[in-house]
Amino acid sequence: MAYLGAHESVSGGLHLAFERIHSVGGESLQIFTRNQRQWNPAPLSPEEQESFKREWQNCSNMEVASHGSYLVNLATVKEDLLKKSIEAFALELERCQQLGISKAVLHPGSHGGAGVDKGIEQFTANLDKAIAKAHSDTRILVETTAGQGTGLGSTFEEIAAIISLSKYSDRIAVCVDTCHIFSAGYDIRTQDAYDQTMATFDTVIGINKIEFFHLNDSKKELGSRVDRHTHIGEGFIGLEGFRCLMNDPRFAECSMTLETPKDKDLADDRKNLQILNGLIKN
Secondary structure (H helix, E strand, C coil): CCEEEEECCCCCCCCHHHHHHHHCCCCEEEECCCCCCCCCCCCCCHHHHHHHHHHHHCCCCCEEEEECCCCCCCCCCCHHHHHHHHHHHHHHHHHHHHHCCCEEEECCCECCCCCHHHHHHHHHHHHHHHHHHCCCCCEEEEECCCCCCCECCCCHHHHHHHHHHCCCHHHEEEEEEHHHHHHCCCCCCCHHHHHHHHHHHHHHCCHHHEEEEEECEECCCCCCCCCCEECCCCCCCHHHHHHHHHCCHHHCCCEEEECCCCCCCCHHHHHHHHHHHHCCCC
């Protein structure tokens, strides 16, 4: 059931992320292709590309996704920030193409007070510009969000609107973050609640649009609209919610990565993955 893994550091070189994910027993991987807090990172060198692909070849059937920079806000109405955001995400897509990464996760951004409808219009139009600008066929996975502040993407309806408005809707899918949807008010703690949430997603967006998961328990209660990740089974979602997801046959081939807190020796990743694997029914 599913391919379980984690977001791992690329400190010391992109290729070292594979060593880290192997050390925790992961089957899928998420990375930042460049420092997520820099607007103008250096281009990928041929040597980086080669070493990354070489290490990836040693990992049979492992899916790798990138996560877009936290600086990028394609929903903003601020011209300077918008220009930099379009350029930065276009470059992210190009780096994915160079590395052979087929999926890039992206937050829908913040409307900054302009309103949800304006924000969705802005995000979609500017995402389309970034896609058109990039020489890449990487798919974009819009991530569900918790609904903090003026952030977009906390309702399934908002994400559905983004997909339907884009000229590239066939290249856009969804990354579901368990902490985020729970904090946004979608309950998954019991089988009945989980089934209802997934039925709502299917009605509003289409279950086939889910192509990736972030597996995080929530430090905050249902509907808190606060994004605080914690270890599996130690938050308000609890083990039963993750048991429901781990045994949903619709996601048997789906990649799912942890974004839970981690220590330097990655023992936390090992523990969380062991817990998730233990929830899978034989």
